[in-house]
Amino acid sequence: MKVYLPDGAVREGRGIDLSDTAFAPETVVAAVRDPGSPADALRIDCPEPDSGHDVLARVPISTITTKRLSTAVARSRGRSSPVDEELDRLTSRLAEYADTDDDYSTPLRAARRRLAEAGDDEAGLRERTASLRGRLAAHREAGDDDAIEATRAELVDVATQLSEVETERIAAEQRLEALEREAKRARDSRDERLRLTDAVANRRREARTYFADTLAAEFDEARDALSALSSETTDTDTLTALAAVRLADFRAPVVSTCRFFADAETAAHHLDCPVIRL
Amino acid sequence: MLLVVTYSQAARTTLRNICRTHEEAVVRRLGRAALFEETELAAFLALRLREKHDGDVQIEQTTPFNEFAAVPDSVREAAEAYEARESPATPYSKFATGTDHPSAAEMRDREL
Numbered sequence: 001m002k003v004y005l006p007d008g009a010v011r012e013g014r015g016i017d018l019s020d021t022a023f024a025p026e027t028v029v030a031a032v033r034d035p036g037s038p039a040d041a042l043r044i045d046c047p048e049p050d051s052g053h054d055v056l057a058r059v060p061i062s063t064i065t066t067k068r069l070s071t072a073v074a075r076s077r078g079r080s081s082p083v084d085e086e087l088d089r090l091t092s093r094l095a096e097y098a099d100t101d102d103d104y105s106t107p108l109r110a111a112r113r114r115l116a117e118a119g120d121d122e123a124g125l126r127e128r129t130a131s132l133r134g135r136l137a138a139h140r141e142a143g144d145d146d147a148i149e150a151t152r153a154e155l156v157d158v159a160t161q162l163s164e165v166e167t168e169r170i171a172a173e174q175r176l177e178a179l180e181r182e183a184k185r186a187r188d189s190r191d192e193r194l195r196l197t198d199a200v201a202n203r204r205r206e207a208r209t210y211f212a213d214t215l216a217a218e219f220d221e222a223r224d225a226l227s228a229l230s231s232e233t234t235d236t237d238t239l240t241a242l243a244a245v246r247l248a249d250f251r252a253p254v255v256s257t258c259r260f261f262a263d264a265e266t267a268a269h270h271l272d273c274p275v276i277r278l
Numbered sequence: 279m280l281l282v283v284t285y286s287q288a289a290r291t292t293l294r295n296i297c298r299t300h301e302e303a304v305v306r307r308l309g310r311a312a313l314f315e316e317t318e319l320a321a322f323l324a325l326r327l328r329e330k331h332d333g334d335v336q337i338e339q340t341t342p343f344n345e346f347a348a349v350p351d352s353v354r355e356a357a358e359a360y361e362a363r364e365s366p367a368t369p370y371s372k373f374a375t376g377t378d379h380p381s382a383a384e385m386r387d388r389e390l
Contacts, residue, residue, distance in 0.1 A: 103333040187336060190285035194310070197287055 001253050001274045002045040015264030016253075017277045028255045028276055029057045046274060047251040052076035056245055058255045060238040067208040069244040070219065074211040076248040081207040090200045097193040104183040111176040118169035125162040132158060215247065222246045226260075229270060234260060245271045279305055280314040281338040282324050289331035296323050313340070348390050352380050 003011045005021065018028065023042055031044045049057065052072035055064070074081070081087075132155045139147040222243035227234060238258055245254050253274035261267035264277040284290045290310040297304045297312055303320040305313040314320035316339075328335040345354055356379040360370055374381050 105328070105333040183333075183336075186333065187283075187285055190334060194285055194287065194290075 001047075001276075003276070004043040004045070006041060013265065013268075015266070015268035015275045015277065017264045019278055023278065025058050025255050025257055025278055028278065032057065032253055032255070032276075044253070044276075046253050049252040050076050050248075050250050051078075052248055053250055053252050053254075056241070056248060056250070056254060057252075058257065059245055060241040060256075060258050062237040062241075064241075065208075066219070066240055067212040069240060070212040070215045071208045073215060073244050073247045076250055078249075079211070081210045083203045083206050083210070087200065087203045087207065090196055090203060094193065094196040094200060097189060097196065104179055104186055108176075108179050108183055111172065111179050115169065115172040115176050118165060118172045121165045122162065122169050125158060125165055128158050129155065129162060218247055219243055226270065230260060242271065245273060248273070250274075279316055279340045280320055280324050281311065281336075281340050282314060282327065283311040283336040283338075284327075284331070284334055285310075285336070286331060286334040289327065289334040292327055292330060296327060352378070353385060356380060 001012070001014065001016065003016050003018065005011070011018075027042060028044070031042045032046060033049055035043070035045065035048075052075035055061075055068060055072035056076075132151055136148065136151045136155065139151055219240070223239050226239055226242055226246065238260065242258075242260060250273040253276050254271065255276050255278060256264075256267055256271075257278050261270060261277075264275050267275040267277060282293060284293050293310065293312060294307075297307050300319070300323055303315050303317060303323055305315055314324055324335075324337045328337060356374065359377075359379065360373055363373055370382060373379070
């Protein structure tokens, strides 16, 4: 591997120390992943990241479970789990669902509002009709012809409005029903998607457990071998992460931010992959 | 009651959090769905969930089921009679044949 520094200097080897530079670990990891970095920045000439490298590009990592580390190791070795086939099948079915994302929430909301408003209008007009009828009866009893005429005219007007609003309400009901039917279909598809998402997560968990079980003995050995290299006690997280790198089959460099090994060359030797030390 | 059903992992997680922090508004939790009380607070919580997750949230208002008001006698009696059948292995279609009990197909097409 070759590291091209912005000042034009070039460093070469399986273990390269960059602790004298101010590069952040993320910058170095990004440069490992992307060999086409801009010319004025850090550029690293190295093999493409292997599978599993995304998890182990930078060590130590504390916020990760041994199961995930084991999975990264297994993937780097090209190992498969008994659930891989089903996982592939589920993932590809899930991918089909990702595109069918009909969202009816906006038209549904509009339809519900329209129906509620039409219902309110209708109720109001019905109330007015009832009160006008009452008034009409009272005018009739009093024999007030002018008032009878005026009330009757108003009643006709209100009745016309009522019939319009009724039509509107029925139309709103039908529209809402039609949208509800479509929304039900969309929910069925979301339902299936959620089921598949859960199934994928479960199979992945099973795969991780499988890899952790099958690699447990190797992990123990690697941890023992590594801790024998240092006289100081190292925390388990660091040791496990380093063990994972040692067990993984990487051609791309790993960025190490710990001082477990005396230098980058030693780290590369014991981790059995190119190492950039920060 | 308000029936709230979720259709994504994110919506399900939010629903779980709501149920955990607002036990008083929750009548029953059913995995990725929940029954809420019919209060303004419960409606507020349900609407918040829908604002956040849109189409991944379904809200329905339930009504108590009264079989004596909503269901014809024939259906209620058929259920009663079938559950009291002598041979547990008899399928309903066979049980109903030759009796006054409605067939499953007839019931399927009739709305309550």
